[in-house]
Amino acid sequence: MPNAAAGGDAIAVCTALDAGYLPLVLVVATSIAASALPSSRVAFHVLYDGPDTWAVRQVQRWRHPRLEIVLHRLPNPYGHIGTLGGYPPSTLFRFAVPQVLAELDRVIYLDVDLIVEADLNELFHASLDGKPMGAVRDIRLIDRALTSAPDRQRLRDDTRDYLRTALGFDTDDAMLNYVQAGVAVLDLRQLRDLDYASRMHDTVRRLGRALRYADQCATNAAFRGDIAILDPRWNVFPEALPGGEWPDVIPQLRAAVAAQRSGPRIIHFAYLKPWRHLGLPGGDRWWRHARRAGLGPYYLCQLIAARIGMRWNRLRTLLGRLR
Numbered sequence: 001m002p003n004a005a006a007g008g009d010a011i012a013v014c015t016a017l018d019a020g021y022l023p024l025v026l027v028v029a030t031s032i033a034a035s036a037l038p039s040s041r042v043a044f045h046v047l048y049d050g051p052d053t054w055a056v057r058q059v060q061r062w063r064h065p066r067l068e069i070v071l072h073r074l075p076n077p078y079g080h081i082g083t084l085g086g087y088p089p090s091t092l093f094r095f096a097v098p099q100v101l102a103e104l105d106r107v108i109y110l111d112v113d114l115i116v117e118a119d120l121n122e123l124f125h126a127s128l129d130g131k132p133m134g135a136v137r138d139i140r141l142i143d144r145a146l147t148s149a150p151d152r153q154r155l156r157d158d159t160r161d162y163l164r165t166a167l168g169f170d171t172d173d174a175m176l177n178y179v180q181a182g183v184a185v186l187d188l189r190q191l192r193d194l195d196y197a198s199r200m201h202d203t204v205r206r207l208g209r210a211l212r213y214a215d216q217c218a219t220n221a222a223f224r225g226d227i228a229i230l231d232p233r234w235n236v237f238p239e240a241l242p243g244g245e246w247p248d249v250i251p252q253l254r255a256a257v258a259a260q261r262s263g264p265r266i267i268h269f270a271y272l273k274p275w276r277h278l279g280l281p282g283g284d285r286w287w288r289h290a291r292r293a294g295l296g297p298y299y300l301c302q303l304i305a306a307r308i309g310m311r312w313n314r315l316r317t318l319l320g321r322l323r
Contacts, residue, residue: 010041010068011124012107016093018076019050022059024112025069026293027286031115033064034289040119042067045107047093047100049076058294072100077197081204087214094215095200098191105189110266111182113273115286118265123185123234132190134228135179136235138216139256143249145175166210167221176252179227181216182268183235232256236264238272241281275299276306 013032015025025046032042044067046059052073059069078092094109101107108124110116128134144152145159163169169178203222204211211217220227239246240260249257267282274283275290290299 010043011120012043012045012101012104013110013120014045014047014097014101014107015110015112016047016076016090016097017049017112018088018090018093019048019053019056021090021112022046022048022053022055023295023298025059026062026295027290028110028112028114028116029062029064029067029069030293031117031289032120033067034292035116035118035120036066037119037121038066040066040121042120044069045072045101046070047072047074047096049074049079049090049093062293074100078201078204084204084209084214085212085217091214092200092204092218095197097186098188098196101188102192105187107186107188109181109184109186111268111270113270114182114266114268115282115289116266117285118233123183123230123265126185126228126230128185128187128228131226131228132187132194132196133219133223134185134230135181136183136230136232137176137253137256138178138180139232139240139249139253139260140237141180142176142178143247143253145178146172146250146252148250149247162212166207166212167217168224169220174225177225177227177229178220179216179229180235180268180270181219182270183230183266184219185228185230231265232260233263233265235266235268236260236282237268237270238281238283240264241267244281275302278303 029044032044036042046069048071059071062069076089076093077096079089081089081092097107097109106124108120126134141159144155145163147156163175163178169175199222200218203218207218207221238244240257241264242261246257267285269280269286272280274280274286290296
């Protein structure tokens with residue numbers, strides 16, 4: 001059984017980000033603590049790059065009997081790579097996890113645009129079938145690649161061509177195993193043995209600007225066919241929740257969507273963010289955790305600013321057309 005933390009039996013969780021995203025760590029931590037069983041203990045390791053701001057101090061002051069946040073401040077070794085597919089180099093910071101957390105054998109990696117709605121013990125101990133990592137299928141992208149809907153053929157052809165030529169997924173069966181990397185279980189011992197950091201750096205250098213989703217696509221390309229597929233309930237997009245507008249997906253994915261809708265364990269706002277868009281399925285749950293974390297006013301200001309920005313952009317577009 002993998003150890004969770006050196007000298008302890010806590011569930012190990014981690015993330016890696018720029019300091020500007022640290023407030024979201026408190027929302028994630030609050031959701032983990034609220035969902036943890038009384039017997040659970042969680043060590044949440046946060047790798048961050050940037051100045052010590054008010055957010056760092058707030059994270060340091062945060063306390064919960066079932067969860068400890070452990071901060072690791074260090075420069076992002078991938079910062080020099082720059083933007084990939086519109087994503088900042090902070091998305092590549094996660095590739096440093098196996099070396100930074102050298103005392104751990106296994107960890108759950110989480111993006112910070114999500115909330116946890118179940119105890120993480122089952123996910124932490126999920127079988128990886130001897131593979132170095134596990135993740136959930138990316139239902140959105142797979143459905144785009146394999147759909148037969150007549151009105152989506154252009155999107156289908158573009159997605160299939162990208163998966164085949166850029167990432168090496170050369171069959172439909174292979175495409176069914178493209179994963180969403182925002183939630184992952186990492187076998188850190190195996191990854192260190194595989195020289196994970198070098199493999200990921202080489203992959204990013206080789207594919208460069210061709211990567212549409214930066215770290216996620218790099219992970220799929222570098223470990224194609226060697227990623228265990230996890231229970232779909234551990235990474236659920238809002239569209240799959242009741243009230244969502246998920247279209248009819250391909251037959252191979254319908255059971256996964258039904259499972260996600262009936263019992264989401266992690267809700268991942270990978271595209272639209274609840275602190276920028278009102279009315280998202282699951283958004284009320286995110287706001288509940290944000291308020292419990294003491295960040296309700298902060299993210300309310302973020303929401304107001306985002307809505308003002310969107311209206312200003314629409315106004316500028318309209319004025320441009322009138323000229």
